[in-house]
Amino acid sequence: MSTSNQIHDTSHISYESLLEGNKIFVGRALKEDPEYFTKLANGQKPPVLWIGCADSRVPANQITNTKPGEIFVHRNIANVVVHTDMNMLSVLDYAVNVLQVKHVIITGHYGCGGVIASMTNKQFGIIDNWLRNIKDVYRLHATELDAIADEKERADRLVEFNVIEGVENISKTSIVQNAWKNGQQLKIHGWVYALETGLIKDLKVSRGNNDNLEEVFRFA
Numbered sequence: 366m367s368t369s370n371q372i373h374d375t376s377h378i379s380y381e382s383l384l385e386g387n388k389i390f391v392g393r394a395l396k397e398d399p400e401y402f403t404k405l406a407n408g409q410k411p412p413v414l415w416i417g418c419a420d421s422r423v424p425a426n427q428i429t430n431t432k433p434g435e436i437f438v439h440r441n442i443a444n445v446v447v448h449t450d451m452n453m454l455s456v457l458d459y460a461v462n463v464l465q466v467k468h469v470i471i472t473g474h475y476g477c478g479g480v481i482a483s484m485t486n487k488q489f490g491i492i493d494n495w496l497r498n499i500k501d502v503y504r505l506h507a508t509e510l511d512a513i514a515d516e517k518e519r520a521d522r523l524v525e526f527n528v529i530e531g532v533e534n535i536s537k538t539s540i541v542q543n544a545w546k547n548g549q550q551l552k553i554h555g556w557v558y559a560l561e562t563g564l565i566k567d568l569k570v571s572r573g574n575n576d577n578l579e580e581v582f583r584f585a
């Protein structure tokens with residue numbers, strides 16, 4: 366296997382090329398189905414909510430071979446899920462209660478810059494407050510993480526813990542717990558995407574009820 370230090374060339378991308386690209390996209394889509402946009406304009410019923418990293422290399426649709434209308438997407442730096450995030454809660458509420466999605470998938474990715482930054486003692490500015498959430502995840506698993514000598518390996522393990530924490534945190538919300546209480550089919554999953562291979566790893570931490578939550582987080 367050959368390794369290269371080259372990164373993906375983006376020099377052909379310009380403001381104008383994006384608008385040209387849009388025309389190509391429309392042309393291709395209409396060639397396949399002349400009704401394509403008419404149907405999409407009539408409404409959406411995606412069965413999946415995706416919570417992923419803002420990283421440009423992890424676009425929900427492309428890496429799952431899905432199309433517009435098929436995945437409802439929320440992305441932020443390092444796919445952090447915290448209950449004080451009004452943006453995330455609004456997306457979750459709409460996805461669960463209006464769209465009635467069947468799956469919420471939290472997808473991290475190995476080599477995540479946000480996770481790596483959270484492991485340092487450097488100040489990066491306002492983002493430090495966001496990364497604090499990941500530092501808290503580190504604290505919860507410090508014994509296991511500190512024992513991993515290899516820095517990259519340690520970061521990748523923290524990526525996994527951060528996703529698992531997201532699965533936990535989203536399961537603790539009243540939105541998700543009420544959906545389960547009302548018998549709604551809703552599963553929460555944790556995945557990690559590998560930039561090097563393009564493959565997704567299922568962390569197998571799926572939740573379909575609040576049975577596994579610590580007592581104090583369970584709503585009656």
Ligand code: ZN
Nearest residue numbers: 418420477478
């Ligand atoms: Zn990332």
